[in-house]
Amino acid sequence: MNPSRLTIEAGKGELHYWADLWRYRELFYFLSWRDILVRYKQTVIGVLWAILRPILTTVVFAFVFGKLARMPSPGVPYIVLVFAGMLPWQFFSSALTEASNSLVTNANMISKIYFPRLIVPSSAIIVAFADFLISLVLLAGLMVIYHIFPTWRLLALPIFTAIAFLAAFGAGLWLAALNVEYRDFRYVLPFLVQFGLYLSPVGFSSEIVPEKWRLLYSLNPMVGVIDGFRWAITGVESAIYWPGFAVSMALVVVLLLSGLWYFRRTERAFADVI
Amino acid sequence: MPDPAICVENLGKKYRLQHRQEGRRYKTLRDALTTVPRRLWSRLSRGSAATDDRHASSVEDFWALKDVSFEIPQGEAVGIIGRNGAGKSTLLKLLSRITEPTTGRIDLIGRVASLLEVGTGFHPELTGRENIFLNGAILGMSRTEIKARFDEIVAFAEVERFLDTPVKRYSSGMYMRLAFGVAAHLEPEILIVDEVLAVGDASFQKKCLGRMSQVSTQGRTVLFVSHNMGAVTTLCRSAIWLEGGRVVRSGPARQIVDEYLTSNANAASAATELSDRPRYGDQGRRLRIEKVEWLSGFPLQHDEAFRLRIYFQTFDEVHAISFGLGFSNLEGVRLLSYDTDFQDGYRPDIRKGSVCWVDIKVAELPLAPGLYSFSVGSRSGDAFSLDYLPETGQVEVVMGPKTPGYIAVPGAGVRLRSDWNWHSGSPQIEPVNSTLS
Numbered sequence: 183m184n185p186s187r188l189t190i191e192a193g194k195g196e197l198h199y200w201a202d203l204w205r206y207r208e209l210f211y212f213l214s215w216r217d218i219l220v221r222y223k224q225t226v227i228g229v230l231w232a233i234l235r236p237i238l239t240t241v242v243f244a245f246v247f248g249k250l251a252r253m254p255s256p257g258v259p260y261i262v263l264v265f266a267g268m269l270p271w272q273f274f275s276s277a278l279t280e281a282s283n284s285l286v287t288n289a290n291m292i293s294k295i296y297f298p299r300l301i302v303p304s305s306a307i308i309v310a311f312a313d314f315l316i317s318l319v320l321l322a323g324l325m326v327i328y329h330i331f332p333t334w335r336l337l338a339l340p341i342f343t344a345i346a347f348l349a350a351f352g353a354g355l356w357l358a359a360l361n362v363e364y365r366d367f368r369y370v371l372p373f374l375v376q377f378g379l380y381l382s383p384v385g386f387s388s389e390i391v392p393e394k395w396r397l398l399y400s401l402n403p404m405v406g407v408i409d410g411f412r413w414a415i416t417g418v419e420s421a422i423y424w425p426g427f428a429v430s431m432a433l434v435v436v437l438l439l440s441g442l443w444y445f446r447r448t449e450r451a452f453a454d455v456i
Numbered sequence: 457m458p459d460p461a462i463c464v465e466n467l468g469k470k471y472r473l474q475h476r477q478e479g480r481r482y483k484t485l486r487d488a489l490t491t492v493p494r495r496l497w498s499r500l501s502r503g504s505a506a507t508d509d510r511h512a513s514s515v516e517d518f519w520a521l522k523d524v525s526f527e528i529p530q531g532e533a534v535g536i537i538g539r540n541g542a543g544k545s546t547l548l549k550l551l552s553r554i555t556e557p558t559t560g561r562i563d564l565i566g567r568v569a570s571l572l573e574v575g576t577g578f579h580p581e582l583t584g585r586e587n588i589f590l591n592g593a594i595l596g597m598s599r600t601e602i603k604a605r606f607d608e609i610v611a612f613a614e615v616e617r618f619l620d621t622p623v624k625r626y627s628s629g630m631y632m633r634l635a636f637g638v639a640a641h642l643e644p645e646i647l648i649v650d651e652v653l654a655v656g657d658a659s660f661q662k663k664c665l666g667r668m669s670q671v672s673t674q675g676r677t678v679l680f681v682s683h684n685m686g687a688v689t690t691l692c693r694s695a696i697w698l699e700g701g702r703v704v705r706s707g708p709a710r711q712i713v714d715e716y717l718t719s720n721a722n723a724a725s726a727a728t729e730l731s732d733r734p735r736y737g738d739q740g741r742r743l744r745i746e747k748v749e750w751l752s753g754f755p756l757q758h759d760e761a762f763r764l765r766i767y768f769q770t771f772d773e774v775h776a777i778s779f780g781l782g783f784s785n786l787e788g789v790r791l792l793s794y795d796t797d798f799q800d801g802y803r804p805d806i807r808k809g810s811v812c813w814v815d816i817k818v819a820e821l822p823l824a825p826g827l828y829s830f831s832v833g834s835r836s837g838d839a840f841s842l843d844y845l846p847e848t849g850q851v852e853v854v855m856g857p858k859t860p861g862y863i864a865v866p867g868a869g870v871r872l873r874s875d876w877n878w879h880s881g882s883p884q885i886e887p888v889n890s891t892l893s
Contacts, residue, residue: 188568190553191561192468212593220581294576295594296553366484453554454471 199446203298210301214308217280221309232313236272236320240265247385256387258416259328266415267384267408269317270346274404275375277310277347281354282371285362289456299449303358307350314343321415335414342410349403349434355441359448362456383408388423396426403437406430459565461646461677462528462551466560468701469521469546520546521701524560528679530645533672535688535709536681537716538698540733544681545650547698548572551679552648566645566677569596573650575635580624584615584634587623591638605641612667613637632660640667646677651684651734661788665691683829683847685713686787717786717827717850728849740843742772743806743834748848751815757856758871759820766832767813768843776803776837779814783828783851791869792823803837823853824871 188198222229240261247253248260255263284306285292285299292299325332361367382404383391391399399405406427413422521543528534536544549555551562552570577594578587588609592602610616613634615626623631649668669691672678682688688695688709695712697704705712727749735744750756751763766779778797784790794816797803806812828851833844 186565186567188564189561190550190557190564192557192559206596208598209593212590216579216582216586216590219586220579223581288577290573291577291594293554294572295570297594297596364484364488366486450556453549 199298203300206297206301209297210305213301213305217305217309218312221312229316232316233320236265236268236317239272240268243268243385251386253386253390256389258330262324262328262330262416263387263412264385265321265324266412267382269314269321270342270407270411271379271382271384271404272317273310273314273343274346274350274407275378276313277307277350278354278357279371279375280306280310281350282357282361283368284354285358285452285456286365286368292456293453299452300355300445303354303445304351307347307354310350311347325415330416332415333417335417338410338414342407342414345410345431345434346404346407348438349407352434352437352439352441355445356437359445362452363448378402378404387412396423397429400426400429401433403430403434406434459530460527460563461530461532461565462526462679463563463565464527464551464560465525465562467521467524467547467550467557467562468519468559469543469550469555470558471518471520473516473518519701521550521557524698524701524703526696526703526706528677530565530677531672531675532694533669533678533680533692535692535695535713536679536698537683537685537688537695537713538704542698543701544698545572546701548648548650548679548681564646567596568646568648569642569644570648571595571639571642571650572648574632574639578623578631578635581622583622584610584613584619584626587634588638591635595639595642596644597642601643609634609637609641612640612663629660633663636660636664636667640664640671644676646679647671648679650681684786684788685717686785689713730845730848733845733848736841736844736846738840738842743768743770743774743777743836743842745832745834745843745845748832750851755852755854756821756823758823758825758853759858759873760856761817761819762821763815763817765813765815767811768834770806770808770810770812773805773808774836774842775805777806777834777842778803779816779832779834781816782831782833783823784831785869786827786829788829791828794818821853822870822872824869825853825855827852 244261244264247264248255253260281303284302288302292302324330357367357371361371381402388396388399388405388409400423406422407430409422409427524543524547536547538544546555548570549572550557551564552568552572554570554572575591577591579590582590588606589599589602593599597605610619613630613636615630615634618626618630623634626634665687668678668680672691678691680688680692692709694707695709695716696706697712697716705715727747729747730745731747745766745768747767749765749767751765752761756762764781766781768779778795780793780795782790782794783792796814796816829847829849830851831844831846831848834842836842
């Protein structure tokens with residue numbers, strides 16, 4: 183038998199990091215499973231909440247933006263337009279919130295057990311993903327009601343979902359690590375999310391943004407994702423503004439890489455600070 | 457000599473202590489945003505070092521562990537002993553990779569599992585079955601391993617009937633048994649255990665100790681931190697004594713424990729600060745015992761009077777409170793208890809934010825000479841524990857002027873005055889005591 187050998191040396195924590203991440207994949211699975219289980223344990227409230235939240239927000243937004251503000255809708259029922267935007271936004275915002283708070287929520291585990299800390303925010307996002315899947319069923323219902331036939335573009339939906347996932351993960355890593363360091367960050371977060379909702383084209387089509395501002399507007403990574411969702415679901419030709427989409431994507435990559443970098447840099451001290 | 461399983465060289469861990477405002481534990485963004493401009497401003501306006509000095513002095517380096525080196529051969533059970541703040545927990549945290557060392561290196565040969573707390577990651581909403589899998593995964597077991605040992609764990613914990621009940625409905629005993637059960641069935645080559653046995657009742661502790669000695673006889677390396685010297689001497693072959701972040705001595709467990717206890721009893725000061733101790737019950741959230749002081753001085757004397765003062769603070773209004781003082785032998789068996797409300801049932805209510813103390817005076821201490829540990833606690837009403845410090849400290853009891861020399865045998869426990877009557881069935885011997893008929 184050749185027992186495994188482990189060397190811990192000052193300042194050389196990362197030697198085994200990525201191998202460890204693979205070794206602890208079951209923990210990732212179990213933590214996600216725990217969070218989902220706990221979320222839907224009080225079944226009625228859990229599942230109902232996942233259904234009610236997007237429906238109610240969509241109805242309100244469709245009413246305010248479509249009926250009161252009379253925003254233009256490019257050839258689809260306004261409610262479908264809003265829902266197609268609400269779907270990725272809700273996923274993004276709840277994934278971001280869950281991920282940001284995940285380290286503090288699991289503080290006890292972090293100060294008592296070793297495991298690659300990246301597992302915590304990533305498994306937190308899985309819960310938001312479960313809610314997202316439930317909302318997808320609602321979307322299917324909505325498409326049936328409004329006679330919107332899926333096209334081949336729907337196949338691109340997983341790609342846009344993955345982009346939203348990565349954007350939430352990148353930003354979530356930043357916020358989770360900052361949350362450990364500065365405890366009042368959690369008061370900033372709901373504000374950021376609220377702000378993001380109005381900055382993103384959830385209640386309206388991004389086409390109403392004047393042409394000269396669109397590239398700047400695309401600095402919000404969710405603009406590209408929401409446009410992508412609308413393009414894939416409603417089949418409206420011009421939904422994606424490609425230069426903006428490229429900017430959005432570049433930003434997601436930057437966010438993700440810098441998030442990983444900052445998280446890895448601060449991770450070693452988590453147990454000391456938390 | 458077998459190959460080493462754990463090899464530690466020049467290990468050190470530095471913490472940065474920040475003296476912050478009272479009652480604030482965490483850095484906040486607000487602080488960060490306000491201190492930077494303030495510092496800049498003071499530098500610009502005065503250009504003096506006065507304010508900078510104040511900032512510098514509010515941050516202080518603290519070596520929780522320094523220049524620690526040792527080697528542990530494979531299959532050895534080693535106890536780590538030392539006072540609170542000696543660096544024991546830091547050492548375990550470094551060995552289990554929870555934090556990184558500041559200096560030095562550690563070599564671990566074999567799979568490591570660490571158990572710094574029983575039931576880490578248990579979720580109250582999940583059932584016993586679900587928590588076994590979750591906790592197993594957290595402790596580093598794979599799903600197949602957990603499945604293979606599932607029945608053993610359940611049998612150990614004695615919770616067969618409640619497997620599908622959420623653990624929030626478990627009694628605390630069941631909860632502890634289940635949590636320890638999962639941990640006890642880890643099969644690593646190196647097991648690192650912190651003071652997890654301080655909680656739970658006597659039969660539970662016995663069960664855990666039994667399981668742990670079984671583990672250490674299977675050729676696994678065990679590192680065990682405890683305040684329970686009895687457990688250290690029974691479980692461990694050797695011991696490492698830490699003090700102020702350094703190794704004082706290491707060697708055979710029995711010898712090291714004896715030296716440690718003797719030095720402890722000699723060095724013990726009459727007052728013991730308790731603010732950083734582990735607590736049970738309500739964990740001192742509403743009432744916290746801050747300090748105990750032996751007003752009658754050290755050492756305590758058998759059959760003589762002693763006085764103890766317990767200082768406490770309240771953070772909430774507390775009702776019908778009482779205090780207790782208990783003495784246990786070093787195996788953790790309670791020998792003697794005193795309670796404030798025992799005589800007259802007097803239990804005061806105390807307002808929020810009070811700083812108080814309560815004195816106990818005992819006319820004759822019945823403990824036979826020897827080393828004991830004592831604990832203090834506070835209750836509200838009949839059962840609710842406000843604060844409880846199971847190992848508040850250790851005291852040595854020596855012979856008093858009234859103690860006849862011959863009873864200074866260890867393990868005598870409580871020695872009380874008593875009347876004995878001698879009888880004889882034979883007419884040749886006169887009864888000693890003439891009051892007998």
